[in-house]
Amino acid sequence: MRKPHPDTRRRISRPWVVPPGLLLLNEPFEGFNVLDECRSELGVLLWQSLRDVDLWSLARPEARSGLFSPGSLRKRSERIESEIESTHPARPLLEAMTRLLAAPDRVSEMEVSEVCEDISRWASDAGLPRTALAFAQRAALAAPDEAGPAYLVGLVSRRAADYRRAETWLRRTLALSRLNRDWRYYGLAHLALANLHMQRGDAPRARVRLLRALRASRRYGLWSVRSMVLHDLFCITATGEHAEHAEMYARAAFRSYGRRHPRLPVLAHDVARYWMARGHHARAFDTFRAVLPHLTRASDRLVAWANLAQAAGGAGDTAAFDEAWSRVWRMVDSGSDLERVAEALINVAVGAAALGHWVRQEMAASYALQVARRRSEAQQRLKAEELLESARKAGMGRRAPEPPDPVPEFSEASGQLAQELVAALSEAWEG
Numbered sequence: 001m002r003k004p005h006p007d008t009r010r011r012i013s014r015p016w017v018v019p020p021g022l023l024l025l026n027e028p029f030e031g032f033n034v035l036d037e038c039r040s041e042l043g044v045l046l047w048q049s050l051r052d053v054d055l056w057s058l059a060r061p062e063a064r065s066g067l068f069s070p071g072s073l074r075k076r077s078e079r080i081e082s083e084i085e086s087t088h089p090a091r092p093l094l095e096a097m098t099r100l101l102a103a104p105d106r107v108s109e110m111e112v113s114e115v116c117e118d119i120s121r122w123a124s125d126a127g128l129p130r131t132a133l134a135f136a137q138r139a140a141l142a143a144p145d146e147a148g149p150a151y152l153v154g155l156v157s158r159r160a161a162d163y164r165r166a167e168t169w170l171r172r173t174l175a176l177s178r179l180n181r182d183w184r185y186y187g188l189a190h191l192a193l194a195n196l197h198m199q200r201g202d203a204p205r206a207r208v209r210l211l212r213a214l215r216a217s218r219r220y221g222l223w224s225v226r227s228m229v230l231h232d233l234f235c236i237t238a239t240g241e242h243a244e245h246a247e248m249y250a251r252a253a254f255r256s257y258g259r260r261h262p263r264l265p266v267l268a269h270d271v272a273r274y275w276m277a278r279g280h281h282a283r284a285f286d287t288f289r290a291v292l293p294h295l296t297r298a299s300d301r302l303v304a305w306a307n308l309a310q311a312a313g314g315a316g317d318t319a320a321f322d323e324a325w326s327r328v329w330r331m332v333d334s335g336s337d338l339e340r341v342a343e344a345l346i347n348v349a350v351g352a353a354a355l356g357h358w359v360r361q362e363m364a365a366s367y368a369l370q371v372a373r374r375r376s377e378a379q380q381r382l383k384a385e386e387l388l389e390s391a392r393k394a395g396m397g398r399r400a401p402e403p404p405d406p407v408p409e410f411s412e413a414s415g416q417l418a419q420e421l422v423a424a425l426s427e428a429w430e431g
C-alpha cells in the first residue's frame with residue numbers, strides 16, 4: 001500500500017508574541033529619581049525634558065501640534081544657555097531635545113528615541129544609573145516597535161542590578177528583533193541575558209544563551225556579536241570546570257576583535273584576571289597597568305585598580321598594593337553608582353589577604369557584602385562571606401597565614417598572548 005504523499009505546503013507559523021517590559025519605577029511621582037539623583041539645575045532641566053517626552057509619547061500623532069504652550073520651549077532653551085556651561089557634555093543633548101519638541105507634530109518617533117538614548121548613555125557614563133534608566137525607558141516608549149531601545153533598557157537595568165526589569169526588556173528585545181528580522185539585536189539580547197544569568201550565579205543557563213548567540217552570529221554574519229560571544233565564553237570557561245580551554249577562546253576573541261578594537265582593553269583585563277587566578281601575579285600586574293589608560297568608564301577603572309591591588313598583593317609588592325588600595329577607596333567614596341563595587345572590593349580583600357593584612361581584608365569584604373546583598377549579586381555575596389569569615393578567624397589568631405600555592409609554569413603560548421596583548425594596547429595608546 002502506497003504511503004500518503006507528504007503535505008509539502010508551508011506551515012503557518014504561530015504569531016510571535018511581543019511581551020511587555022516592566023515599566024513601573026519605585027518613585028513617588030514620575031521623574032522623582034532624576035531629581036533625587038541630580039540635585040541641581042541640571043537635574044531640573046533633565047526632569048523637564050523627561051516629562052516633555054512623556055507628554056509627547058502619550059499623545060496621539062494628530063494631537064501633538066498643540067502640546068506645548070507658545071514660547072515655553074524657547075524659554076527652556078534660554079534657561080539651558082544661562083544655567084549650563086557650554087562645555088558640559090549634557091548641554092547639547094538638552095538642546096537637541098528642545099529643538100525636537102519645538103515642532104512636536106513633525107518629529108519622528110526614532111528622532112525622539114535617539115536623543116533619549118544619547119542622554120541615557122551620558123547619564124550611565126556620568127554615574128547616574130537611575131537617570132540613565134529613566135531616559136532609556138522613554139526611548140523605548142517613544143519607539144515601541146524597535147528592538148534597539150528595548151535592548152538599552154535591559155542593559156541599563158542589568159547594570160543597575162534591577163534583574164527582573166532587565167529580563168523582561170531583554171525578552172522583549174528578542175521578540176522585536178525576531179519580528180523585525182533585526183538579527184544583530186537578536187544576538188546581543190542573548191548575550192545580555194547570558195551576562196544576567198552570570199550575575200545571578202547561574203553559569204549553565206548563561207552558557208546556553210552564549211551558544212545561542214554564537215549560532216546566530218554565524219548564521220547571520222554578525223561578526224561584532226561573534227567577537228563578544230567568544231570573549232564571554234572565555235570568561236565563563238576560565239572560572240568553570242574546563243579552564244584548560246579558556247585560552248583557546250581568548251585567542252579566538254583576540255583574532256576576532258583585531259588589534260584596534262575598542263573592547264580589546266576589556267579582553268586584556270579579563271585575560272589578566274585569568275592569569276592572576278592561576279598564580280601569575282607579576283604577568284597580570286603588567287597587563288593591568290597597560291590596560292588602565294584605555295578605560296574611561298568609572299566602574300571599569302574601579303575594577304582595574306582593584307585587580308592591580310590583588311596582583312600586587314599576590315606578588316608581595318606592598319607599595320603598589322598601598323597605592324591601589326587608596327585609589328579604590330577614593331573611587332568608591334566619591335561615586336554614587338554601586339555597579340561592580342562589590343566585585344572590586346572582593347579583589348582588594350584577596351590582595352590584602354595575600355599580604356596578611358587581616359584588618360584591611362575584613363574592611364573590604366564587609367562593605368562588599370553589604371553592596372552584594374543590596375544588589376542581589378549571589379556570587380559576590382558568597383565570596384565576600386568567605387573572605388569576611390577568613391579575616392575574622394585570622395584576626396582572632398585561629399588561622400595562620402597559608403603558604404602560597406605552587407605557581408604553574410607559564411606556557412609559551414600564554415607568554416606570546418601576553419606580549420601581543422600588551423603590544424596591541426601600547427600601539428593603540430600611542431596611535
